[in-house]
Amino acid sequence: MSHVRIAYDTFQKTAPAAQAALLAMGKTADESGLDKEIVELVKLRVSQINNCAFCLQIHLNVSRKLGIAQEKLDLVATWPEAGIFSERECAALAWAEALTNLAGRGVSDATYEAVRKYFSESELVFLSTAIATINAWNRLGAAFRFAPPIPRKAAASKAA
Helix, strand or coil: CCCCCCCHHHHHHHCHHHHHHHHHHHHHHHCCCCCHHHHHHHHHHHHHHCCCHHHHHHHHHHHHHHCCCHHHHHHHHHHHHHCCCCHHHHHHHHHHHHHHCCCCCCCCHHHHHHHHCCCCHHHHHHHHHHHHHHHHHHHHHHHHCCCCCCCHHHHHHHHC
């Protein structure tokens, strides 16, 4: 079993400016008018790729509050095969994977052209900002093994 290396609260207290900068960066995508469901699906997928339980739990909680279909939450890890995501969602998820898996390959022109079919230049800037931000959070959460926040309902049943 993994153990927390540095608690999220400790990160907040130690580097409040870093936390504020990441929150501000994330807020730009939230306030851009970009579809919040797409942004959350992207954050979930990136957090899965980066093995960040902390961010994955946070964005599952947010996704549920937004009313994203449970089937999408269950199948986002296998979105290309699931057959339940819109073309726009698929384009966003493919873009998220390309930006997350940059090492040694970069982002191809074909991948860029595919996402531009569904997102305006402005939308793509904010989508990319959301992806960059969740990647930064994932690197902190995974490195320090921040404990995932347990939803109240689950915490209550665990205590029983």
